[in-house]
Amino acid sequence: MAWTRKLLRVNLTAGTCTEEALNMEWANDYLGQRGLATRYLVEEIDPMCDPLGPDNKFVMATGPLTGTNASTGGRYSCLCKSPLTNTLACSNSGGFFGAEMKFAGWDMIIFEGKAAGPTYLNIENDTAELLPADDLWGKSVWEADKMLRAKHQDPQIRIAAVGRSAEEGNLYAAVVNDLHRAAGRSGVGTVMASKNLKAVVIRGTQGVGNVADPKAFMAATTAGKAVLAENPVTGQGLPTYGTQVLMNVINEVGALPTRNMRETQFEGAADVSGEAMHEPRKSDGKPNLTTNGACYACTIACGRISTIDRTHFSVKDKPEYWIASGGLEYEAAWALGPDTGVNDIDALTYVNFLCNEDGMDPISFGSTVAAAMEMFEDGVITTEHTGGMELKFGSAEALCWAAEMTAKGEGFGKDLGLGSKRLCEKYGRPELSMTVKGQEFPAYDPRGIQGMGLAYATSNRGACHLRGYTVASEILGIPEKTDPLETAGKPGLVKAFQDATAAVDSAGLCVFTTFAWTMDDIAPQVDAACDGDWSTERMMEVGERIWNMERVFNAAAGVGGDQDTLPARLLNEGSNSGPAKGKVSGLKEMLPEYYELRGWNADGSVTDATKQKFGLPA
Amino acid sequence: MQKSLHIDPGKCTGCLQCESACSLEQEGLFNPSKSRIKVFTFHDEGRFVPYTCTQCDEAWCMQACPVDAIVLNPLNGSKDVKSDVCVGCKVCTIACPFGTINYNADTGKVIKCDLCGGDPACATACPTDAISYIDANATGLDKMRAWASKTDNASNA
Numbered sequence: 138m139a140w141t142r143k144l145l146r147v148n149l150t151a152g153t154c155t156e157e158a159l160n161m162e163w164a165n166d167y168l169g170q171r172g173l174a175t176r177y178l179v180e181e182i183d184p185m186c187d188p189l190g191p192d193n194k195f196v197m198a199t200g201p202l203t204g205t206n207a208s209t210g211g212r213y214s215c216l217c218k219s220p221l222t223n224t225l226a227c228s229n230s231g232g233f234f235g236a237e238m239k240f241a242g243w244d245m246i247i248f249e250g251k252a253a254g255p256t257y258l259n260i261e262n263d264t265a266e267l268l269p270a271d272d273l274w275g276k277s278v279w280e281a282d283k284m285l286r287a288k289h290q291d292p293q294i295r296i297a298a299v300g301r302s303a304e305e306g307n308l309y310a311a312v313v314n315d316l317h318r319a320a321g322r323s324g325v326g327t328v329m330a331s332k333n334l335k336a337v338v339i340r341g342t343q344g345v346g347n348v349a350d351p352k353a354f355m356a357a358t359t360a361g362k363a364v365l366a367e368n369p370v371t372g373q374g375l376p377t378y379g380t381q382v383l384m385n386v387i388n389e390v391g392a393l394p395t396r397n398m399r400e401t402q403f404e405g406a407a408d409v410s411g412e413a414m415h416e417p418r419k420s421d422g423k424p425n426l427t428t429n430g431a432c433y434a435c436t437i438a439c440g441r442i443s444t445i446d447r448t449h450f451s452v453k454d455k456p457e458y459w460i461a462s463g464g465l466e467y468e469a470a471w472a473l474g475p476d477t478g479v480n481d482i483d484a485l486t487y488v489n490f491l492c493n494e495d496g497m498d499p500i501s502f503g504s505t506v507a508a509a510m511e512m513f514e515d516g517v518i519t520t521e522h523t524g525g526m527e528l529k530f531g532s533a534e535a536l537c538w539a540a541e542m543t544a545k546g547e548g549f550g551k552d553l554g555l556g557s558k559r560l561c562e563k564y565g566r567p568e569l570s571m572t573v574k575g576q577e578f579p580a581y582d583p584r585g586i587q588g589m590g591l592a593y594a595t596s597n598r599g600a601c602h603l604r605g606y607t608v609a610s611e612i613l614g615i616p617e618k619t620d621p622l623e624t625a626g627k628p629g630l631v632k633a634f635q636d637a638t639a640a641v642d643s644a645g646l647c648v649f650t651t652f653a654w655t656m657d658d659i660a661p662q663v664d665a666a667c668d669g670d671w672s673t674e675r676m677m678e679v680g681e682r683i684w685n686m687e688r689v690f691n692a693a694a695g696v697g698g699d700q701d702t703l704p705a706r707l708l709n710e711g712s713n714s715g716p717a718k719g720k721v722s723g724l725k726e727m728l729p730e731y732y733e734l735r736g737w738n739a740d741g742s743v744t745d746a747t748k749q750k751f752g753l754p755a
Numbered sequence: 756m757q758k759s760l761h762i763d764p765g766k767c768t769g770c771l772q773c774e775s776a777c778s779l780e781q782e783g784l785f786n787p788s789k790s791r792i793k794v795f796t797f798h799d800e801g802r803f804v805p806y807t808c809t810q811c812d813e814a815w816c817m818q819a820c821p822v823d824a825i826v827l828n829p830l831n832g833s834k835d836v837k838s839d840v841c842v843g844c845k846v847c848t849i850a851c852p853f854g855t856i857n858y859n860a861d862t863g864k865v866i867k868c869d870l871c872g873g874d875p876a877c878a879t880a881c882p883t884d885a886i887s888y889i890d891a892n893a894t895g896l897d898k899m900r901a902w903a904s905k906t907d908n909a910s911n912a
Contacts (some may be wrong), residue, residue, distance in 0.1 A: 205785050206880065233771070240786060293788065316798060340787040344778060344786025362882065376768075427801035431770035436882035438768035442801040461801030 139201035139348055139666035140164060145265055147258060149332050150191065150250030151226070154258075154265040160242050164201075164670065166752065172643035172683040174198035174216045174245060178225065179438020179686060181247075184693035186719055188220035188324075189306075189331040190687055191251040197238065197337065198246075200645020204345035204433075207358045207662050209647035211236040211433025215320035217328040220598040221308045221501070221556055222575040224691045225258030228311070228325045229603070229642055230297075231432030231440075232318030236504060239293040252333035257285070257298075257620050258340045265629055270335040275671030277301055277544075278313045279494045285338055294340045300495030303330035305546025309501035309552035309577075313493055317463025318432065318440075321498040321723055323576060344739055354665035360657050361650075368653035370613065374579050375439035375649065376429050380467035381411030383580075383608075388475075390612060390621060391715020392585030393579065395475045396530050397507035398571045398704075401582045401712040405480025409470050414441065421447040425482055427461045437649060445490070449483040451537045463493050468602065471580030472503025477510060478530035488540040494542035504577035505557040506539050508569050517564045523549045526664050571707075574599035574700050583724070585717035586611050588619070588627040591727045594701045595631065597687040603648060604632040622716070624723035627729035630698055636680035643683060644676075682751040684734075689743050689753060705712050757832050758876060759891035760868075762805050769796050769803035776880035780871050781845035789859065791868040792877045792886070805886055807877070808855040808868040810834055814866070817852035831873040832891070838864050 142159045160177075167173040175194045186192040195217045202210040213235025219226035238246070241262050244748045248258075254275035256267050273281045278300040285296055295315060310326030311319040320326070347352045365371040367730030374382045387393045388406035395403040396704065407413060409624040422446065429612070431438035443464025445452050452458040465485055467474075473485045492499040506528075512518040513528040526549070527533045542550025546743040552560055557577050561570035578601025583590030588607030596604040606629050611621035619626060637656055641648050644663050656673040664671035702708075703722055711719040717721070732739060736747040743753075774790035782789045792807035801829075815836045817825040824840035825847060827833075836856075843863040847856050856867040868875075878888040890896075 205774060206779065207865075208882075240788065342786065342788035344784040344789065346784030346786075365880065428803075429768055430801070430803070431768035433771055434775060435768075435770050436772065438770060438883075440768075444801070460799035462798065612845065 138171065139205065139345070141239065141242050141345075143259070144247060145243050147246060147265070147267070148250050149248055149252040149256065149267070152267055153471035154267065155750075156263075163408065164540035166679065167683060168640065168643040168663070168679050169200035169244065170203070170212070170214050170643045170645050171216070171229070171639060172679060174214065175225060175227065175436070175683065175686060175690070176595070177247060177261055178216060178218070178252055179690050184218070184738070185692055185695065186218060188218045188223065188328060191332070193218050193328055193610060194335070195248040195325070195328050195332060196245060199235050199239050199244055200643055201667050202662060203645035204236040205348065205354070205666060207280045208362050208434060208436040209432065209650050210433065210645055212642070212645050212647055213238060214642065214690065215312050215324055215325040215329070217285050218694065219323040219325070219598065220327050221324040222696070223694050224574055224598055224696050225329070226325050226598060226688050227642075228315055228320035228322045230312070230318050230320040231435070231647060232315035234295045234297045234314035234318070234339065235645070236433040237339045237341045239345050240343055241339050242341065242343045242377040246337070246610045247450060248332060248334060249511055250332070255333050255335050255339060257336040259289075260337070262341060262343055264274060273524070274304065275536055277494045278496050281318060281336055281733075282316060283337060289501065291340060292516070294338050294638040296336055296338050297329045297425045298336035298496070299326040300497070301545050301647055302497045302543060302554060303327050305551070305554065307543065308559070309498040309547060311496045311498050313496045317493040319493065319496070320610055321625075322500065322601065325497045325677065330456075348636045348666050350665045351372065357661040357665045361654060361662055364658055365436055365650060365653050365701065370615070370652040371437045372651065375437050377651070378411030379429065379439045379441045381414060381441065381470055383463060383467045384410035384470060384716045385412065386612065387581060390585055390711060390714075391717040392582040392621070393471065393475050394580065395569070396478045397476060397511040398570065398578070398582065398706060399511070400714065401585055401717060402715045403475035403480075405473060405478075408480040409465070409482050409485055410476040414443065414465065416473045418446050423703070425486060426464060436752050439649060443486050445484045445486045449487070450534070452488040456492060458487065465489050468579045469503070472500045472507075472577070473536065476503050476507040478551055479533050479536050480531075482534040484533035484537055488536055491540045491544045497544060500542065500579050501556055501577040502543060502553070504538060505553050505555075505560055505570055508557040508561055509539075509553060509572065510535070511562070511569050512564050512566055515566070518547070522552070568705055571704055572600055573703060574696055576600050580710065582717070583703060583722045585715065586621045586711040587624050587723055587727075588630055588722045589619070589730060590703055590722035591627055591631045594703055594724055594728065594732060597684065597691060604638060605631045606638070606648070607631055607634055609634075609652060613652070614735065616655060622720060624726045626650065628734055631731060632734050634686050638678050638680070639683040640676040640680035643679065643707045682753070684749050685743055685747060687752050689748065692742055697733075701741050757891040758888050759810065759832070759894060760807065760870070760878060760895045761887045761889050761896070763885050764802065764804040766883045767794065767803040767805055768883055769794055769882035770882065772880040772882060773805060773886055776876040780876040781866070789866070791866060806855070808834070809853070810868075810870070815850040815852060816847035816856045819846045821846060826871065828872075831870050833868070833870040835869040836865055836867055838862070843864055
């Protein structure tokens with residue numbers, strides 16, 4: 138089992154909370170979390186619905202291993218149709234909120250309709266009630282968290298909330314739980330706020346039991362933990378440097394997108410790297426990094442807990458930011474740093490704090506600022522638009538100002554909240570938007586890591602590193618080394634990573650385990666926890682089924698194969714330095730073979746035969 | 756050799772594997788809310804601190820119990836709650852200066868750490884050795900070694 142076998146359906150229009158049995162037939166085909174919640178969305182929403190209208194639904198979903206002692210078994214995802222991409226959105230988060238949902242006895246919460254006014258959901262085990270949130274509206278996530286704790290007088294509640302950016306319609310707003318863990322991408326927070334839902338408060342004391350074979354489960358999770366501890370990436374690299382271990386590595390291979398992807402190496406990379414976070418600073422002798430912190434049940438503990446230099450211009454008059462909180466992860470550090478040309482680690486940490494405080498995806502925010510900076514250099518955006526701010530590449534002041542404005546949805550921050558694609562269209566320079574399907578790129582230049590170009594172009598939620606992380610193979614040699622500059626073999630590699638990741642997400646585990654774990658390490662844990670036989674082969678099949686289901690939904694939402702592409706800059710302008718110098722993305726060479734491997738038509742649509750093979754809903 | 760739990764908060768990452776393991780051992784399911792060991796997160800300071808019963812020799816809880824439901828386990832020195840004797844009066848929770856014995860409203864009895872009968876699950880589960888189970892007479896050994904390593908041996912050179 139391991140599922141609680143029940144879900145909570147919250148109708149915000151009617152103000153009702155109803156318990157429902159989990160569809161176990163679907164759970165057998167889609168496992169949980171990402172896969173299972175998507176199956177519900179496919180059944181229940183019109184793919185053409187307005188993402189910000191009452192007909193879209195918003196789901197918070199756990200997996201069968203969420204809440205158990207499997208390493209990293211604390212994940213949940215937020216799902217809906219995305220206002221940023223019009224595709225399915227599925228954003229995964231750690232922290233402790235997901236496990237608490239499970240401890241309260243729920244596999245999933247489905248929100249539908251729209252509340253008449255600001256509302257929050259309060260769950261205590263089997264009891265769920267909608268409560269007014271008028272006092273919380275207009276407050277940041279951090280402030281709302283404080284107010285809810287004061288109100289409920291229970292230090293052990295877990296809270297997920299949206300910030301002011303989401304309320305103001307920022308299209309890449311995140312859902313933030315436990316103050317600094319986020320379901321960050323694709324505007325899931327925007328959808329939550331569009332329903333007038335400010336927060337979800339959970340207290341669960343029922344625990345997770347009903348593991349199918351407890352003895353086998355302990356053996357499998359213990360073996361899994363040993364593999365993570367002994368692996369150099371998950372056992373040493375990630376705990377010590379976090380994902381920021383990558384900053385210098387990716388810069389050296391010439392795949393660190395710089396200044397809105399005009400360049401592929403950043404001269405200031407070392408200044409904002411994981412290593413730099415350990416360096417004592419002049420003012421107080423302390424490093425940026427206070428400690429590493431784990432999400433629920435995670436034995437890797439890659440999370441960064443940081444402080445900002447109190448003498449830094451961004452916070453010297455703001456003691457409320459002199460605290461330790463969630464620090465820079467690689468993707469955020471890249472978007473806020475190299476992509477905007479800023480090498481000031483305190484400015485980056487401050488902006489990262491603001492992204493957590495008010496619930497913004499730092500990847501999309503940083504990339505959007507980078508596009509705005511390029512348009513400022515080109516004279517398309519001027520100080521008239523910005524109210525006097527010189528929005529120049531490399532300006533830490535401009536970056537901090539942009540974050541403050543965007544977090545609150547004020548002034549030019551309103552424009553930055555549109556995301557890169559709509560911003561560039563608004564100012565007449567659509568070619569400067571570094572996006573796929575409307576979502577901003579993460580931190581790997583597809584000219585220097587060819588597999589990632591295909592992964593971005595075909596990702597079911599727009600440009601994203603967490604849908605098929607071929608960086609593991611192409612740069613780190615996991616599970617085996619492939620040449621990052623070659624396109625040969627990449628379609629198969631991308632497909633394998635995409636399918637495996639869909640299965641890992643759906644189990645309730647963190648994809649970072651796959652630096653060390655193969656599906657042969659994961660399947661025995663799922664198998665021991667869940668009813669039925671869960672072999673490596675079945676996990677991969679479930680992953681592939683999920684991938685195809687997402688694809689079919691997106692096509693029905695009007696996002697088909699014609700959008701499996703990259704910005705012209707990456708297809709036509711050669712990389713300007715490093716090992717990939719002169720290279721462009723070889724997407725066109727890879728795409729037809731990828732479609733063929735997927736069993737899709739030449740236009741990228743899913744064939745009827747493939748739909749039948751996976752038993753996809755008609 | 757009598758052993759005792761040794762906690763080094765500096766190594767704790769706040770993952771709650773200890774709470775998960777404790778609740779599994781004691782309650783048969785993953786349920787941190789029923790764990791006998793608790794990890795406290797001091798968010799603004801970036802600190803995680805695991806905390807549980809230290810098994811006092813002259814345990815206040817044991818002394819205070821009016822029905823002798825808390826007894827010494829001579830094998831490992833733990834003070835164990837006999838559930839069939841406990842009447843749920845909670846006097847022990849008042850007597851304990853550290854708050855490490857608590858009432859469980861679901862059962863009407865108190866719960867506390869019993870060192871899992873001599874093989875504490877929290878120590879086994881801890882991925883960073885923030886919790887270990889070591890010789891009770893030498894819990895300071897690591898600290899002594901750390902300071903000893905800083906001693907200047909220049910005169911021997």
